Amino acid sequence: MSNSPIATPKADILVIDDTPENLALLSQILKDKGYKVRSVTKPSTGLRGAQAAPPDLILLDVKMPEMDGYEVCKRLKADQRTHDIPIIFISALGELLDKVTAFEVGGVDYITKPFQVEEVLARLETHLTICNLQKQLQAQNKQLQQEIVERTAAEEKFGIIFRSSPNPIAIATLTEGRFLDINPCFSKLTGYSQTEVIGRTITELNPSLTPEIYDSAVQYLLENGSLHNKEYEIYTKEGQPRVVLVSTELIELAGVQCTLSIINDITERKRMEDEFISLVSHELRTPMNSIIGALDLLGTQKLGTLTELGQQTINIATNNMERLIRLVNDILDLERIKSGKIAMRYVECQADKLLIEATQAMQAMADSAQVNLSVEPTPVQIHADPDRILQTLTNLLSNAIKFSEPGETVSLRSSLNCEYLQIEVQDRGRGIPQDKLQLIFERFQQVDASDSRAKGGTGLGLPICRTIVEQHNGRIWVESSLGEGSTFYVRLPVDEGLGTGD
Template sequence: MSNSAKADILVIDDTPENLHLLSSMLTERGYKVRSVTKGLTGLRGAQAAPPDLVLLDINMPQMNGYEVCQQLKANAVTREIPVIFISALGDVPDKVQAFSVGGVDFITKPFQVEEVHARIENHLSLRRLQQQLQAQNLQLQREIDERKRAEEKFSKAFLASPSPIAITTLAENRFVDVNPCFLRMTGYDRDQVIDHTADQLQLWLAPHSYDQALQQLSQTGALHNHEFDCRTHSGEQRTVLLCLEQITLEGQPCALNMLNDITERKRLENEFISVVSHELRTPMHSLIGALDLLSTGQLGQLSDQGRQILSMATSNTERLIRLVNDILDLERLKSGKLTLKKVSCDVADLLTQAAAAMQPMANEVQVKLQVEPIAAQVYADCDRILQTLTNLLSNAIKFSPAHTTVRLTARVDRPNLLIQVQDQGRGIPASNLETIFERFQQVDASDARKKDGTGLGLAICRNIVQQHGGQIWAESQMGRGSTFTVSLPLEAAHE
């Protein structure tokens, strides 16, 4: 069919006058027309180059129209071509037979040109719609087949994976599916997990941090290698690197949780850090003692340049000692070797003491420290909570521009006490809101040098808070500051 023709029509009629009339009429209306006078010739032409529609007479020599139509419908190449009978036979049995052999319409001779054109247009439109529907069905079937193959591959990889994998709904964090490795690591049976939530299983030691990760997942579509502590069915604590991917399962938004158990690696790492830290502690104290002795002048007076170098050496040695002490603190906290001495603590006193301890630092960098204490009691290790608050205040002051305010506030939100440290600093990117609580993590790699930090303060804070059965998290807007929130249970059974 030429690009300009509306459709390719094959006319089969043994009467030359009819052929000429139909051919002229259809050509004038933009159709390409092929005309033949014999049924067998028409069949060959239809099979060689299938037309869009056939106009077919009934009474023809050698092979009548019914036989032609039957053979067209018996051939896969021509089966779907619409056939309109045009005949002088107008009785009901003739029409019934025409439809029974596969015709789509019947026009009685003598015919009206406009009627023929209208019926041709109608059946061509139906044929085009049918072809579109067939193409769409074919494409849909391909997509279904591809999806089935992909699902089969995913299912095989899911079940055979040596890493724990779980699928949870985004809306409720409810388990939809888990692989055998996940069940082995957590110690649960499948029935104990499916249709339950992570909160019901008390899977994550820091559920708020996991909820924050899910919020980031909704924005980014994927998160990689976030460190979390989880609890097995027997109560054993394990450390995992978690990767999250947002997927759709049966039309429902879900999270694909892929876990890498690094518990043993962390244990070896902690042991190594502990040994190195202990070995460093003694020479560091000896070194600071020697530097202090030099600074007294008892061994001779130093030049101005010598005093500058001595001051630099003393500052760096003190920083190393802080780092070693922080590492040992963190190691004791994570290993459970540090026993909390819980008593009833006055919240107002804790906030006031923390602010008083950090006031000189705030004054030095011209940052205003605003404290809003409340009358409340919390059952906790007062010294460790004070350590947490001073760490948080120290960070907030370090990253606050001059002439801004750092606020330390508290409120009761039963059954918890919420303590917040809010600054007006540069803010923390959303991708770092969880990782900043890991060891040696900084928003900017140069912060440890510029701000004289060890990179362990927030990790220590998290471990202290978790040992109290609480949670700690950060919220931030870039350029507008950050808020660190500590949530502690107000009431706990006295040990």
């Protein structure tokens, strides 16, 4: 027995002809070419066979005693099951073929007897190809129509959500930031009507959002695909400032890259938060300073000799109070920078010297943790506040050292682009989970809640770094792999006319 697989027929052909010799000849020709052939001599039998199992194509004799080919064709075309099957008429060379009638009743072509094999196969394959293409086109049209229905339904659903959302929503082009649509809640927040907004750019509507800030946000979107809970200050039509959180996604409309931004007005929350932080911070500083002074006095044992356990207790209390003071100072520092109460003192300074100075400032901490420090500065002059940039670098180095194992190396390096200076702080520590990469730049956010106790952090170092960098029209972000370490990046603009230092 042969194990070779049975070839799939090229197509299923039904032949209806009352002359057995014609049937046998046609059947043999088509079978030799890989077609499946069903042949019948009676038109009524052919009709039932086509309706029961519709073939891919029908070869139909014109002259038959029971019913002529034209009538058979009419009945096939009248039945939904066989309506789309291509029908080729067969006629003898001496017979009169009414070509007009043949095409009117639904035939697609004709062949004459005696058969020319090449002609039969050519016409057959042509109409099978056309039929298959029509089927593919119908299937594609059906799929397209379904997609249109689904898209229309999705657009209607989005339209309802868009208009009725309690949050302001805006759609704008990515490159220009030109508004394409806003919802009623956006108008309520800003005081601008839809007519006043559509066609204008984001920077035109809010001059406080400078082109540099917008370009920075666009760059972040292109690199990450979305932007979540970014804090901005905007102004209403009446000139009232509002603090908002903006979350933006990249979308495509008619082949154009656009942004869909959902806005959350946090003005009142920020006011209450700032008042609370300011009140608590200032009210805490005086008693905490008094407490730490008293603890220092007790630690000197001038008020009496302490046992070893007592001295340990005083040391623990002193460390905790110092951590509290650092926390309060960081809160006040962050709020003063953000509110503009601490003015940035911009001067032309050598960035490479700042990197070296930051490394020297953190060398004692690195030695204590048995961590190596490596610095690779690029000589370049920038327009910046050197004290605040130094504060940023020491904060980043401090974090990197804290989360490095003994014997590991923390690297501080910089590179110069034609438009910006990029500074990198790299460690080989435990890394940061992907869902924490943005959160760690928010206040009081840490990778692990126990870090504030184990590492002595306040959860405000990175927010302070971000605020300082943004005050310099720069950008800060982190890339990390769990178990492999993290790299913090700082990009600072290089002013035109300033270049590589001596």
